[in-house]
Amino acid sequence: MYCYTCQSDEQHRRLTADEKSWLKNRTGRKTVEEFFMCTAPGCRNLRTGFQKHPFDPVIRVPLP
Template sequence: MRDQKMYCYTCGTDELHRRLTANEKAWLKNRTVRKTVEEFFVCKAPGCRNLRTGFQKRPFDGPLRLPDDL
């Protein structure tokens, strides 16, 4: 998997993002009740872990971050 530089609205800058792992996808499906979460990326900035899609910087009403223990 290749990291991509994308805008992170919680960091306020362009940051590296990566695709979700299988465990992270399962967590997000349960959290959002979506059928598919293949389009999501997670910010790799230290302490951020904010979620976004490839096209939407803000796919949720507020920030949604992956828990650190996933």
Template sequence: MYCYTCGSDEQHRPLTAAEKAWLKNRTGRKSVEEFFMCSKPGCRNLRTGFNQHPFDPVIRLPQPD
């Protein structure tokens, strides 16, 4: 999938349960099943399958502890 932040096609993966919980809390959405995270090291940009830039400003998942 294309990553708006990286400016190129990058691998994306579905969110883990902990990441979904964080995103729900951050956005107030009830469902975040449609989101994917860029797998390029350091990026962590979020997108959906159809919308490469769903948030303005960009939301990135925080680095795991």
């Protein structure tokens, strides 16, 4: 998938349960199942399957 922050195609993965909980609290959304996180070193940018840039400013998942 394309990563808006890296400005290239990068591997992405679904969020873990802890990351989903964090994102729900951060955004106030009821569900965050559609989000993927960029796995490029140091990035951790979020996107959905359809939106490359769903948040402005960019939201990055914090390190565990």
